[in-house]
Amino acid sequence: MKMIRDVIRDTIDEEMARDDSVIMLGEDIVGGMGSPGGPEAIGGIWGTSGGLWAKYGSDRVIDTPISESAIIGAAAGASLTGKRAIAEIMFADFIGVCMDQIWNQVAKFRYMFGGKTKCPIVIRMPYGAGYNAAPQHSQSIHAMVTAMPGLKVVMPSTAADTKGLLAQAIRDDDPVIFLEHKALYGVKGEVPDGDYLIPFGHARQVTQGDDVTILATGMMVGFAEKAAAQLAQDGIGCDLLDLRTTSPLDEEAILDSVERTGRLLIVDESPPRCSFATDLSALVAQKAFSSLRAPIEMITGPHSPVPFARELETAYLPSPEKIVAAAVKAMSYRRG
Amino acid sequence: MQLSREALLQAYRQMKTIRMFEDRLHDEIALGEIAGFTHLYAGQEACAVGVCEHLDAQDFIISTHRGHGHCIAKGCDVVDMMKEIYGSSEGLCKGKSGSMHIADVTRGMLGANGIVGAGAPIAVGAGITAKGTGNVSIAFSGDGACNQGTTFEAMNMAVVLKLPVIFVFENNHYSEHTGESYAVGAESMTVRAAAFGMKAIKANGIDFFSVYEGMREVIDYCKAGNGPASIELDTERFFGHFEGDPQRYRGKGELDRLREERDCLKVFRTKVTEAKLLEGADLDRLDDEVTALIDRAVAESKTATRPTADHVLEDVYISY
Numbered sequence: 001m002k003m004i005r006d007v008i009r010d011t012i013d014e015e016m017a018r019d020d021s022v023i024m025l026g027e028d029i030v031g032g033m034g035s036p037g038g039p040e041a042i043g044g045i046w047g048t049s050g051g052l053w054a055k056y057g058s059d060r061v062i063d064t065p066i067s068e069s070a071i072i073g074a075a076a077g078a079s080l081t082g083k084r085a086i087a088e089i090m091f092a093d094f095i096g097v098c099m100d101q102i103w104n105q106v107a108k109f110r111y112m113f114g115g116k117t118k119c120p121i122v123i124r125m126p127y128g129a130g131y132n133a134a135p136q137h138s139q140s141i142h143a144m145v146t147a148m149p150g151l152k153v154v155m156p157s158t159a160a161d162t163k164g165l166l167a168q169a170i171r172d173d174d175p176v177i178f179l180e181h182k183a184l185y186g187v188k189g190e191v192p193d194g195d196y197l198i199p200f201g202h203a204r205q206v207t208q209g210d211d212v213t214i215l216a217t218g219m220m221v222g223f224a225e226k227a228a229a230q231l232a233q234d235g236i237g238c239d240l241l242d243l244r245t246t247s248p249l250d251e252e253a254i255l256d257s258v259e260r261t262g263r264l265l266i267v268d269e270s271p272p273r274c275s276f277a278t279d280l281s282a283l284v285a286q287k288a289f290s291s292l293r294a295p296i297e298m299i300t301g302p303h304s305p306v307p308f309a310r311e312l313e314t315a316y317l318p319s320p321e322k323i324v325a326a327a328v329k330a331m332s333y334r335r336g
Numbered sequence: 337m338q339l340s341r342e343a344l345l346q347a348y349r350q351m352k353t354i355r356m357f358e359d360r361l362h363d364e365i366a367l368g369e370i371a372g373f374t375h376l377y378a379g380q381e382a383c384a385v386g387v388c389e390h391l392d393a394q395d396f397i398i399s400t401h402r403g404h405g406h407c408i409a410k411g412c413d414v415v416d417m418m419k420e421i422y423g424s425s426e427g428l429c430k431g432k433s434g435s436m437h438i439a440d441v442t443r444g445m446l447g448a449n450g451i452v453g454a455g456a457p458i459a460v461g462a463g464i465t466a467k468g469t470g471n472v473s474i475a476f477s478g479d480g481a482c483n484q485g486t487t488f489e490a491m492n493m494a495v496v497l498k499l500p501v502i503f504v505f506e507n508n509h510y511s512e513h514t515g516e517s518y519a520v521g522a523e524s525m526t527v528r529a530a531a532f533g534m535k536a537i538k539a540n541g542i543d544f545f546s547v548y549e550g551m552r553e554v555i556d557y558c559k560a561g562n563g564p565a566s567i568e569l570d571t572e573r574f575f576g577h578f579e580g581d582p583q584r585y586r587g588k589g590e591l592d593r594l595r596e597e598r599d600c601l602k603v604f605r606t607k608v609t610e611a612k613l614l615e616g617a618d619l620d621r622l623d624d625e626v627t628a629l630i631d632r633a634v635a636e637s638k639t640a641t642r643p644t645a646d647h648v649l650e651d652v653y654i655s656y
Contacts (some may be wrong), residue, residue: 001457017647023464057462059467062464062497064493064496064497065489065492065493065496067489067492067493068487069485069486070457070460070489070490070492070493073454073455073456073457073458073460073461073486073489073490074457074458074460074461074463074464074490074493075461076444076458076461077396077398077457077458077459077460077462077463077464077465077473078461078462078464079459079461080441080458080461080462080467081396081441081446081461081462081463081465081466082465083461083465099452100451100486101454101457101458101486104450104451104454105449105451105458106455107445108437109439110651110653111432111651111652112429112432112433112437112439112447113429113432113433113439113441113447114428114429114430114431114432114433114651115430115650115651116425116429116439116440116441116442117439117441118386148546149652150652150653152653172651203655207426238366247571247654248653248654249656251656
């Protein structure tokens with residue numbers, strides 16, 4: 001059993017050992033540079049890079065100033081010229097500071113340059129609510145990056161998936177946004193030894209059932225799993241899919257499931273409009289309309305920033321109870 | 337001047353190619369032959385060529401929206417560039433980039449760039465790759481991009497990481513339609529770059545020899561492992577910010593005066609012929625050679641294959 005934060009560090013370590021072209025950049029990923037405490041005083045504020053600098057040195061584990069645009073730009077330039085750069089943005093919320101480099105540069109190089117080049121960059125971003133970290137350090141930004149052609153977007157929920165998907169991301173020739181839920185860093189799980197890759201675009205079947213399809217990613221998978229366990233006691237069978245990657249998206253698994261259950265719950269911790277939840281709703285409405293036996297239920301945050309106070313943040317987030325209530329509502333729907 | 341006859345001819349050939357490429361585009365755009373936004377480099381040729389004549393394919397450059405000159409100077413195929421600007425699927429980027437994003441990474445040309453100030457951070461990354469190899473990474477920026485925070489971040493990071501990056505500031509005195517004296521708060525780009533802790537020098541951007549010598553100084557400095565450097569080049573642009581720009585911000589007679597007194601090609605011709613390094617006839621022969629090349633580039637571009645709708649989804653990893 002290993003904590004997800006350790007899985008991230010160990011996977012990066014394995015990939016750096018395997019391939020000399022892999023480098024890492026970010027603020028405080030070494031930590032303590034230029035300070036009395038000295039290098040490695042921190043090892044990344046999330047504990048996801050401890051020991052890597054000592055092992056690989058300053059040319060491969062590059063501690064940067066607080067300069068998000070330059071971090072992504074530097075990772076992009078290195079990746080265009082033969083490296084495989086892993087850039088860490090300390091909080092996903094900081095994406096606004098470096099959006100041009102992600103949206104106009106990294107995502108477009110391959111297409112804009114006529115398919116003659118690649119930019120194998122991984123941008124790791126801790127995201128999500130649950131830490132009472134207030135509006136600028138709690139957001140889930142996957143919808144915005146999923147909407148951008150040229151980016152692959154990964155949202156692991158387990159320790160094993162974190163390893164398989166991160167190794168895949170580092171070896172992938174396209175830019176990958178790798179979203180790590182902050183509240184999951186301390187979660188433990190079994191992790192396969194040795195080379196372990198999970199191809200993108202394949203959902204994980206968490207629970208099987210014939211009554212309701214539930215789609216979730218990241219921390220929402222655990223919430224949905226709790227809800228599914230409770231619903232099972234009430235005789236409602238949930239087909240829970242952990243989508244793992246929002247782009248590419250496993251449309252086939254989603255549509256197969258909805259065609260079987262006829263009911264769809266989407267659990268997403270970001271606000272509801274122009275979101276991943278609305279995107280999934282549209283997909284099912286377009287491609288599995290005749291299978292639906294009840295309106296699609298979206299269990300999301302409200303259209304507000306993520307608030308600070310414990311009571312407020314809890315109210316903001318989806319919960320197992322809210323998921324159960326939505327499932328019951330879907331089950332009780334009768335066509336007028 | 338320690339350049340060989342061959343090196344002098346090559347420098348002139350490159351500068352002349354850029355000039356004729358841009359002059360011809362100006363004419364073709366006026367005829368309505370070319371779609372989109374085009375920003376011409378004419379007037380600044382001594383900058384691109386004075387920098388890139390020091391480089392080989394393993395050195396990196398990143399350019400700006402005014403990128404044709406940098407592309408040509410770094411060795412991009414001129415005919416394929418023209419086809420790209422015409423939007424042909426035979427173009428250097430298969431008709432996906434147009435004028436503003438031409439790239440050829442195999443030649444170390446990491447792209448023209450439509451976002452002012454976006455290039456410098458990317459050059460820092462190429463500098464990470466170049467570090468320890470004896471190669472350098474060049475960020476071309478103008479007096480507009482020098483005011484972007486991204487450029488500041490890049491300069492600081494290059495100093496902190498001691499990277500072989502050279503920030504080339506081509507000061508053509510206009511960021512789009514706004515004068516440099518208004519928009520650049522510091523006394524100069526050089527003063528600003530020096531404040532970041534790097535070697536920072538100036539050169540005369542309309543004199544190839546001044547640019548070339550200045551670049552030698554900063555390249556030697558970088559290759560000695562001292563970290564980044566900066567060079568500010570005083571230059572002029574002969575056309576508008578974009579093609580179609582009425583240029584009402586110019587002074588009366590300004591463009592005529594610049595073309596008469598501050599034309600880097602004239603400066604070069606006068607210098608090399610007066611010093612008897614080259615004959616006028618040598619240069620005339622190159623003029624003919626370049627004219628033929630540009631004629632061929634335009635003729636081939638006009639009949640080159642057009643992309644079709646199914647090319648839209650080529651080179652995307654997935655579509656929905």
